[in-house]
Amino acid sequence: MKNSIAHILKSSTVTAGITLCLMATATAASPLDEGVNSYRHGNFEASAKTFAPLAEQGNATAQYLLACQMINGVGVNADEKRGWELMKASADNHNPDASMVIARRLEATGAKTDNIRPLYQQAADQNQAQAMLWLALDAMDQGKPDQAKQHLSTAWEAGDPRAATLLANRFADSDTARYQYLRQAAERGEMRAAAYLAEEARTLGDPVEAIGWCAIATGLPGHDQHADWKSIGDAVEKNCSQYDKDLSSADRATNREKVDQFLARFFDGYKPWKPWRPCAVN
Known part of the structure; x- marks a missing residue:
């Protein structure tokens, strides 16, 4: 088994594994800022040169990002042994991303x-939400529901x-609380929450919300970009038509117009959550 992040974590190809997810903000004001800015823009040879002395000085961010480059051979010659040594040093210096990468590697092996x-x-102590989620699931496995709920609440915050x-689904103390959690999750792009909402709307006899949430749950065009209503309409017909198949033709046409309005409201100001990815700057 190869010891590369891309292979061990099974997250994506090397290129996708270090896809950069933050637009440029302020002008670099320090060597670390300059290195991160180069990394962000794909100038990996420059970032490696900047990170190397900082990593030797014990800078956890430089150690982490240089480790990513060395393990994957991006901008530098591949050196997995040294790369993983740097990754461990970064984790030891309390870099949460490095801790996550090593934890995932251990899981995979x-x-x-x-x-x-x-x-x-x-x-998690460094406010890494995905780590909190893992701890919550771990607490559930250990039969510690109170601890799991606390981790989930912190991760949601x-x-x-x-x-x-x-x-x-595990801790809501009322139908209203459950609905609120699911709706807020769906509004951040959590498609499983939208799927639950679609089924609940079907149960309540609301074909507008049933189809609307179904559309969101299936990740239709417009979910993370400007809405293409023709493509959305075609996809709704393909994936979600079961929710109003029993309506008359006229009522179905009216329902679809209301679905368009539902989706327009949803996408207005939509700010989807971006999950953590190894070797991406944020």
Whole structure:
């Protein structure tokens, strides 16, 4: 088994594994800022040169990003051994992304949970929402529901909508609370929450919301870009037509117009959540 991040984490190809997810903001004001800016724009040879002395000085961010480059051989000659040494040094210096990468590597290689848990806890202590989510699921496996709920609540406060979906289905104390969790999660792009909402709307006899949430749950065009209503209409017909198949032709046409209005409201101001990815700057 190759020891590359792309292979071990099974996240994507090397190129996608270090896809940069932040637009340029302020002008670089320090060597680290300059290195991150080069990394952000794909100038990996320059970023590696900038990160190298900073990593030697113990800068956790430089260690993490240079490790990503060395492990994958991007902008530098591949050196997995040194790369993983740098990744561990970064984690030891409390970089949450490095802790996450090492934890995932251990998971992929069948390490014991007791060896993985401290890394996720370290990342969670640095406000890493995805680590909190892992700790919540781990607590559930251990039969510790109160601890799981606390981790999920913290992860949701940190912005991970998957935590809200789990809170809705595992810990909501009323139908109203469950609906609120699911709706808020769906509004952040959590498609499983939208799928639950579609089924609930069907149960309540609301074909507008049933089709609307179904459209969102299937990740239709417009979900993360400007809405293309023709493409959305075609996809709705293909994936969601079961929710108003029993209506008359006239009522069905009216329902679809209301669905368009529902989706227009949804996409107005839509701010989808972006999940953590290894070796991406944010």
